[in-house]
Amino acid sequence: MANYIERVIEQVKAKNPGEVEFHQTVEEVLTSLAPVIEQHPEYEKMGLLERLTEPERGISFRVVWVDDNGNVQVNKGYRYEFNSAIGPYKGGLRFAPNVYPGIIKFLGFEQIFKNSLTGLPIGGGKGGSDFDPNGKSDAEVMRFCQAFMTELYRHIGPHTDVPAGDLGVGGREIGYLFGQYKRITNRFDGGVLTGKGIPYGGCLGRTEATGFGIVWYAEEMLKANGEEMKGKTVAISGFGNVSWGTAWKLQQLGAKLVTISGPDGYIYDPDGINTDEKLNMMLELRASGKNVCAPYAERFPNAKFVPGKKPWEVKADLYIPCATQNEVHMEDAKAIVESGAKFYCEGSNMPTTNEALAYLQDNGIIVGPAKAANAGGVACSCIEMGQNAGHTVFQHQDVYDQLHQIMINIHKACKEASEKYYGKYDLVKGANIAGFEKVAEAMMAQGLV
Numbered sequence: 511m512a513n514y515i516e517r518v519i520e521q522v523k524a525k526n527p528g529e530v531e532f533h534q535t536v537e538e539v540l541t542s543l544a545p546v547i548e549q550h551p552e553y554e555k556m557g558l559l560e561r562l563t564e565p566e567r568g569i570s571f572r573v574v575w576v577d578d579n580g581n582v583q584v585n586k587g588y589r590y591e592f593n594s595a596i597g598p599y600k601g602g603l604r605f606a607p608n609v610y611p612g613i614i615k616f617l618g619f620e621q622i623f624k625n626s627l628t629g630l631p632i633g634g635g636k637g638g639s640d641f642d643p644n645g646k647s648d649a650e651v652m653r654f655c656q657a658f659m660t661e662l663y664r665h666i667g668p669h670t671d672v673p674a675g676d677l678g679v680g681g682r683e684i685g686y687l688f689g690q691y692k693r694i695t696n697r698f699d700g701g702v703l704t705g706k707g708i709p710y711g712g713c714l715g716r717t718e719a720t721g722f723g724i725v726w727y728a729e730e731m732l733k734a735n736g737e738e739m740k741g742k743t744v745a746i747s748g749f750g751n752v753s754w755g756t757a758w759k760l761q762q763l764g765a766k767l768v769t770i771s772g773p774d775g776y777i778y779d780p781d782g783i784n785t786d787e788k789l790n791m792m793l794e795l796r797a798s799g800k801n802v803c804a805p806y807a808e809r810f811p812n813a814k815f816v817p818g819k820k821p822w823e824v825k826a827d828l829y830i831p832c833a834t835q836n837e838v839h840m841e842d843a844k845a846i847v848e849s850g851a852k853f854y855c856e857g858s859n860m861p862t863t864n865e866a867l868a869y870l871q872d873n874g875i876i877v878g879p880a881k882a883a884n885a886g887g888v889a890c891s892c893i894e895m896g897q898n899a900g901h902t903v904f905q906h907q908d909v910y911d912q913l914h915q916i917m918i919n920i921h922k923a924c925k926e927a928s929e930k931y932y933g934k935y936d937l938v939k940g941a942n943i944a945g946f947e948k949v950a951e952a953m954m955a956q957g958l959v
């Protein structure tokens with residue numbers, strides 16, 4: 511069986527040359543599935559892993575728009591519809607200059623397992639563009655989003671594929687995308703996009719859902735190991751939506767958050783990033799469109815800005831990377847181990863290189879994997895789809911209560927799967943297995959499609 515897994519990993523590498531992020535995630539996931547594949551020889555006969563690693567559909571398209579100076583701009587647009595075995599394709603759109611198929615495929619592949627872990631009926635997909643919203647005017651962002659949707663609308667729908675936000679795509683972009691979808695189709699299909707504004711079908715709590723979910727998941731990790739969140743010193747990276755929701759929930763649970771970061775460096779705030787004013791400052795940083803965190807230290811003089819560095823050199827009890835993929839390398843993992851920390855919970859998608867992940871786990875750090883810990887965002891999106899389908903509105907507290915329970919369930923599923931197949935508490939392996947089992951069963955039931 512190990513041979514089967516190795517063969518599929520090699521095939522994926524050969525079929526998707528140069529797409530290193532996709533190779534990385536396929537290797538990480540498939541390797542942990544070994545004991546399950548062992549028990550199901552029929553999976554090999556039915557080419558299950560070959561099918562799982564090949565997107566059901568991939569769309570690449572040209573996006574043409576005109577900038578404020580009247581120049582024609584051409585970007586690449588993508589949507590990889592990866593797996594619809596348990597529900598319509600679901601996953602975000604990422605707008606960032608480094609976007610290429612390898613990034614969208616890694617995110618789409620991860621999304622299959624993440625969405626399955628939520629326990630909700632959603633398949634996996636991801637899309638995006640190499641467009642960089644930073645430094646663009648509102649009008650430029652609108653024209654770009656309209657041009658992007660003018661192609662994408664053909665491929666999506668409430669029962670087909672439901673995009674949402676990701677890096678570079680927030681409420682503003684979703685608004686423009688939704689407006690254009692409605693204009694072209696003449697349909698108010700609320701459930702075609704999630705992360706919408708509250709007045710037009712958005713779900714209360716969606717903005718903070720990913721961050722809240724991460725902290726609730728981390729809280730379960732702590733509890734399972736006889737500890738509590740209150741009083742813990744926490745270091746996170748990023749300052750966008752996910753970091754902001756994480757900071758807010760950490761504050762509510764009495765932990766002390768001491769760092770945030772941007773591409774320009776990191777902020778160390780020894781007093782804690784724990785007042786409404788400081789949380790609002792994170793929103794201001796994002797709204798500035800400059801993609802820098804340094805101004806935080808100008809506003810709060812006790813805080814220090816450390817240029818060009820990542821926050822992993824700061825001593826903490828719990829680390830939560832919330833910025834982007836591969837932001838924690840081997841040298842960072844070593845610093846985290848040296849700090850004496852016990853817990854590391856991934857917030858952003860695949861923030862840890864495979865090598866760094868293995869080092870953290872080998873050195874006794876308890877790791878919460880992103881596909882489980884950050885599943886609260888997409889879970890809330892599915893709640894939004896339910897709200898739209900039922901032509902209703904859910905109350906804020908109802909959404910929080912559902913979300914909290916979902917995060918508790920995900921932790922339990924990861925824990926039980928790893929104990930069953932590996933005889934130990936390993937949430938990384940457990941998340942892959944628990945996410946896989948349901949999708950595999952559904953794919954087997956649906957035959958060779």
Ligand code: GLU
Nearest residue numbers: 601602674675676888891
């Ligand atoms: N982009 C988010 C993620 O990585 C959210 C996706 C969604 O809400 O569909 O899961």
